[in-house]
Amino acid sequence: MIELQALQKRYGETYAVRDLNLVFAEGVLTALLGPSGCGKTTTLRMINRLIEPTGGRVLLRGEDTHSLKPETLRRGIGYVIQQIGLFPHLNVAQNVATVPDLLGRPARDTARRVDELLDLVGLNPDEYRHKKPAELSGGQAQRVGVARALAADPPVLLMDEPFGALDPLARDKLQDAFREIQRGLKKTVIMVTHDIDEALRLADRIALMNAGELAQFGTPDDLIHRPASSFVRQFLGEDAALRQLAGRRAADFVRPGDPAGLPTVEAHLNARSALGIMLREGSDALAVTEEGQVTGVLHWRDLQTVPRLSAEFIPDERG
Amino acid sequence: MSTSSQAGAGGNKPSAPLLSPVPSVRGPNIRSDVLLVLALAALPMLAGAVLPWVLLRPNRLAPGDYLRLPPPLMALMVLLALLPILSARFTPRLTWLAAGLTVFTTFWVLGQQTHSALLGQAEFARASAAAGVWLFGLGALIASYGAGLLLAGRRKALTWVWLPAVLILVWGGHLSGWSVLVEGRNEGPRWVQELVQHLRLVGTALGLSTLIGVPLAVWAAGRERVAVTVLGAANAIQTLPSLALLGLLIAPLSALSNAFPALRQAGISGIGIAPALTAMTLYALLPILRNGVVALRGVPVGTVDAARGMGMTGTQIFWRVQVPLALPVWLTGIRQAAVLLVGVASVAALIGAGGLGTYIFKGLQSAAADLILLGAVPAALLAIGVDAALRGLELWLGRRFGRVG
Numbered sequence: 225m226i227e228l229q230a231l232q233k234r235y236g237e238t239y240a241v242r243d244l245n246l247v248f249a250e251g252v253l254t255a256l257l258g259p260s261g262c263g264k265t266t267t268l269r270m271i272n273r274l275i276e277p278t279g280g281r282v283l284l285r286g287e288d289t290h291s292l293k294p295e296t297l298r299r300g301i302g303y304v305i306q307q308i309g310l311f312p313h314l315n316v317a318q319n320v321a322t323v324p325d326l327l328g329r330p331a332r333d334t335a336r337r338v339d340e341l342l343d344l345v346g347l348n349p350d351e352y353r354h355k356k357p358a359e360l361s362g363g364q365a366q367r368v369g370v371a372r373a374l375a376a377d378p379p380v381l382l383m384d385e386p387f388g389a390l391d392p393l394a395r396d397k398l399q400d401a402f403r404e405i406q407r408g409l410k411k412t413v414i415m416v417t418h419d420i421d422e423a424l425r426l427a428d429r430i431a432l433m434n435a436g437e438l439a440q441f442g443t444p445d446d447l448i449h450r451p452a453s454s455f456v457r458q459f460l461g462e463d464a465a466l467r468q469l470a471g472r473r474a475a476d477f478v479r480p481g482d483p484a485g486l487p488t489v490e491a492h493l494n495a496r497s498a499l500g501i502m503l504r505e506g507s508d509a510l511a512v513t514e515e516g517q518v519t520g521v522l523h524w525r526d527l528q529t530v531p532r533l534s535a536e537f538i539p540d541e542r543g
Numbered sequence: 544m545s546t547s548s549q550a551g552a553g554g555n556k557p558s559a560p561l562l563s564p565v566p567s568v569r570g571p572n573i574r575s576d577v578l579l580v581l582a583l584a585a586l587p588m589l590a591g592a593v594l595p596w597v598l599l600r601p602n603r604l605a606p607g608d609y610l611r612l613p614p615p616l617m618a619l620m621v622l623l624a625l626l627p628i629l630s631a632r633f634t635p636r637l638t639w640l641a642a643g644l645t646v647f648t649t650f651w652v653l654g655q656q657t658h659s660a661l662l663g664q665a666e667f668a669r670a671s672a673a674a675g676v677w678l679f680g681l682g683a684l685i686a687s688y689g690a691g692l693l694l695a696g697r698r699k700a701l702t703w704v705w706l707p708a709v710l711i712l713v714w715g716g717h718l719s720g721w722s723v724l725v726e727g728r729n730e731g732p733r734w735v736q737e738l739v740q741h742l743r744l745v746g747t748a749l750g751l752s753t754l755i756g757v758p759l760a761v762w763a764a765g766r767e768r769v770a771v772t773v774l775g776a777a778n779a780i781q782t783l784p785s786l787a788l789l790g791l792l793i794a795p796l797s798a799l800s801n802a803f804p805a806l807r808q809a810g811i812s813g814i815g816i817a818p819a820l821t822a823m824t825l826y827a828l829l830p831i832l833r834n835g836v837v838a839l840r841g842v843p844v845g846t847v848d849a850a851r852g853m854g855m856t857g858t859q860i861f862w863r864v865q866v867p868l869a870l871p872v873w874l875t876g877i878r879q880a881a882v883l884l885v886g887v888a889s890v891a892a893l894i895g896a897g898g899l900g901t902y903i904f905k906g907l908q909s910a911a912a913d914l915i916l917l918g919a920v921p922a923a924l925l926a927i928g929v930d931a932a933l934r935g936l937e938l939w940l941g942r943r944f945g946r947v948g
């Protein structure tokens with residue numbers, strides 16, 4: 225879908241991004257992860273040409289983005305930045321309608337689309353349509369930001385620390401909401417973050433950057449279990465596997481089996497708690513219960529490969 | 544906007560909060576402030592009531608006699624002076640009316656007193672307003688201002704209730720004995736001409752400076768170094784008194800016209816208007832430029848960045864994002880420029896550009912206070928009117944574009 229070839233951005237003598245080669249597959253959520261100043265934002269903004277590269281190319285569906293008009297390119301790519309990105313003089317509906325309006329879509333269709341999207345991001349259209357950004361909480365504003373980026377139904381979504389400015393509770397809620405949305409829409413998402421938990425929780429793939437260069441590209445499991453360098457291991461931390469489990473519910477690991485005699489864990493608890501119960505009870509399997517009913521069994525060895533967001537990564541199909 | 548829509552929605556079905564007693568918007572603190580202002584207003588009014596109201600002279604330049612109000616009227620005016628503060632104490636809802644009444648009565652008594660003073664006098668006799676009128680009028684205006692503090696939002700306009708009443712007095716000839724209006728009547732069409740000339744100077748200079756200042760501000764705002772320089776220069780010049788600046792600007796320009804006698808012989812008014820307009824345009828340029836740069840640079844970078852990221856072109860970003868967000872502050876600059884220009888245009892008469900200033904300087908030369916007032920009072924009213932009109936425009940536009948914060 226999107227391919228970076230030897231992409232480079234140089235400011236004077238220093239490289240913000242250096243010789244970056246990456247492929248973002250269609251329908252996959254990739255996190256651009258790395259310490260502050262490693263070139264994540266620069267990379268993201270070179271994709272929609274808010275920053276022009278000093279070397280290399282960006283291909284979108286095989287086409288060099290340099291051959292497109294920047295405005296045309298950007299109207300086809302959703303873009304979400306922290307809070308401040310909403311237009312303060314326009315109400316929520318007008319904000320969401322920005323790109324469809326730029327594309328000259330009929331107003332009636334756009335109005336319907338705006339309502340759909342507000343519903344999708346969990347805001348009641350009747351209540352929020354006419355509010356000004358100043359009247360929204362940080363979490364609500366960011367939901368509107370996501371709705372706005374989705375308005376013209378772009379196949380690609382670029383997000384720069386979209387949940388960074390939120391308090392932990394609001395962030396968790398919005399991450400869950402976004403995970404649901406992405407499960408349904410299957411956009412090609414590139415999300416900049418320096419929050420390891422967020423990357424482990426949401427991303428199908430992680431591109432870990434360091435000082436402008438790619439440190440490792442792979443699934444979260446790849447990075448955790450097969451780190452390419454000591455930097456990767458250090459950056460993720462020795463407890464990375466636990467943090468990854470903390471972002472998953474026990475229910476995500478359930479498979480059919482015989483629960484007889486096993487200690488129980490409630491389905492809504494996170495997988496790290498399940499692991500804690502295993503350690504405490506000295507058992508390598510747990511019976512998962514939902515509202516008192518046993519729904520299946522959770523095995524120790526399954527915790528070593530964490531299911532991903534997209535269908536292709538989820539081990540067994542569940543209805 | 545949100546409160547009004549809530550009120551509208553609540554109107555359909557009675558809801559509990561609306562039925563509970565509405566707390567007064569103005570708390571006790573503000574009330575005591577108002578009482579202080581009204582007390583300060585009462586002092587000059589009381590002094591004015593006992594001082595002479597009319598100066599009667601056989602002609603406009605001769606010395607004359609000061610006439611006080613007859614005792615019953617004086618007593619009435621003393622009572623009237625206390626009316627606004629008493630009203631604020633006991634019937635605060637009607638204080639605007641009490642204050643308006645004091646202003647109106649100032650004019651009414653002035654008209655009535657000048658008429659009676661002129662009875663049996665020769666044609667050239669002049670009855671002018673004396674210290675009593677000025678003090679009482681000043682106090683009355685302060686009272687109006689104080690009464691305005693008790694009113695919220697649009698109701699503040701009620702403090703101007705006296706203005707139409709006074710205009711009717713003037714129209715009906717009640718004030719025709721007042722020396723200023725006598726001069727005005729003598730000047731007649733010439734006065735109207737000067738007023739029009741004044742407006743024309745202000746309008747042209749404002750138009751020119753907007754035409755130059757707006758693109759210049761847009762250009763400067765995008766360039767860090769230029770913007771800083773412009774802001775620095777504008778702020779430095781703003782600290783100079785307007786008269787001094789106009790003088791500074793006029794000097795080189797008149798030197799220029801002196802250097803080319805051919806220009807001077809082409810007609811005084813032609814030369815008079817050109818340098819005056821140049822100076823006025825430059826002067827009005829400052830607030831427009833400064834507020835424009837401040838306003839455009841005040842548009843959050845993140846917002847502009849988001850607009851770019853959405854795929855807006857430079858032109859679309861300018862019109863859809865930067866202009867609406869910058870407009871309120873920018874309009875304030877244009878309003879300041881307009882009000883400044885009304886004042887500065889009065890000085891333009893010094894270099895033969897005409898306008899209401901003509902009367903001010905004529906009056907100064909011949910020590911005729913009435914002539915000065917004939918120029919100064921309308922100029923002041925004009926400034927107030929322009930300010931109010933542009934404020935209204937700002938409010939309306941602010942509401943249309945949904946000003947933030």
Ligand SMILES: Nc1ncnc2c1ncn2[C@@H]1O[C@H](COP(=O)(O)OP(=O)(O)OP(=O)(O)O)[C@@H](O)[C@H]1O
Binds near residue numbers: 266418
């Ligand atoms: N306009 C610029 N001029 C010079 N250097 C720049 C410029 N923009 C970015 N840089 C440098 O490029 C490097 C990468 O910046 P970038 O914004 O991509 O970092 P980041 O990974 O997004 O960091 P953060 O997590 O703090 O947002 C930084 O070292 C930064 O100082």
Ligand SMILES: [Mg+2]
Binds near residue numbers: 264265266416
């Ligand atoms: Mg960044």
